[in-house]
Amino acid sequence: MTMIDLNTLRYFTSAFETGTFSQAARVNGVSQPTVSAAIQKLEDRLSTPLFKRSKSGLTPTPLAHRLYYEAEQSVTHLSTLETRLCDQPQQTVRVHCAPDILIEGIAPGLSSLRRSTPTLIFSFTENARDSDLAYLSDMCVPEGHVFATLAEEPYRIAVARFHPLASLPGVHLADLEDAPLIHRPYCPNADRIELVPSRLSVAAHATNDMQLMELIGAGLGIAFVPQSHGDGRDDIKLLPLLDADAGTRTTGISHRKSAFAKGLAERLFPT
Template sequence: MDDIEIRELRYFAAVAEELHFGRAAQRLHMSQPPLSRAIQLLEQRLGVDLFHRDRRGVRLTPAGAVLLEEAGQVLDAAAAAVERTRRTVDPAERLVLVTKAGASHELLRALLDTYAARPDALPVEVVLCEVGEQRQVLRRGRADVAIVHSPYDVIGGFETRDLVTEGQVAIVPEAHPLALRPQVALADVSDVAGLPIARWPRHDGSYPPGPGPEVRTQSELAQLVSLGRTLLVIPESSRAWQWPDHVAVPVLDAPLVTTKLAWRASSRPAGLDSLLAAAGEVADRLIGHPTAARTA
């Protein structure tokens, strides 16, 4: 059997993610008939059905689900190879770090300052993204290292280094009764607050079920909290974007969150080892100063 082409995987992934040939064709900037024909030819060559097609629409078969997982890794690897190749001709050698906007702000500043003081430090380009986007940026080679938060961020396939573990807080509007409490429990957040918790998209783009509003950006979330339409529970350090009419209340029984540095297991870019050494220095300082760890 001939090798599968990157183009075929891209076509297949678009249909698998959209579950609609028309939308997938629009996304690929092509007409639907050649896309449908390309998928049929791919199925013939593989000897399996990748999609169930009936009156209810298009659904992945078990074989299609396997190929979608594998195709994502291949497409990410191809994109990363292109990005890294292009960067070799960039005369300004640098380390690219991606992080969620507003997350672990003081910790990030301490890490950058500590790294910059090292004699072998490279310039660092900071790329800011929305919740859950670091994984894709890292996998596609647009960044060398990411700041992630476990257990919220998907870190499978990456190597990691722990920085700090911290508690979580509920962000509520200042007029809400919970804002007057010195601390709350998760039961208070779910049973007493009377506000649904906002829902972020999962790594596949879908939203978890629930009554809370669907959000994609922290600015959307901040305004919804301010309007008294939602609340959220986040790591204590992820509060740089907090508005003046928000109140952060510690949630005593919320799961602990560990902030980590993550990088592709298959890549070790220049400057990473020195950055990890700087991360170790910062982590040691935070462990020695619990107050700093809580506010990092």
């Protein structure tokens, strides 16, 4: 039996990481049918599905998790082999991730991009103005950057799963009067502190949303957070605000107006 083609494994790992065939195609610089066909042939070869397909994206099967665990390091190593042997010049990509963006949401795309372009080195910047690519909200796009929307989502009230409010289908502003708030001062117009009752106390000031979610999960306070922040967490319950508009946020990726940054950003945009 012949070995599984490296490109097929690269497409598979990208699809596993990004959650869509279209995004896997973008980061590998090929068409979506190319990725879809390669994955289908791989599934036929293994006689079992690797992903459950739905409108929301791909859900890996147990076999896909096993294959990814076995293949990812080898794929990355082989994909960068020529670069290492030929000592090809490397390019630094300066990336900014805003404090209200969870890094786990952007890491898969960057990982697949690096695998498909081994000469890239990623450097993270504290300020969006200094970046080539920036993951942020539409309110924080720096001058000289072009913004593309990736998602729009409502805000919810996040509470620990054992919090008294967690059993409710939703909350009213009056329900929050005795609940300490964890403040998100780094998130312009998204903290919604103006909505909360005046009796509500501030328990802590988070420095980023990753820290914020851990504080909420530990039961140290509540906060207004984007709905997607609850994905994959069983220690936190997200509740809608019933008697006021908690607002929405629009997030995306911005890029510097250069051919290099534009090319990278276009490969990261989902369809």
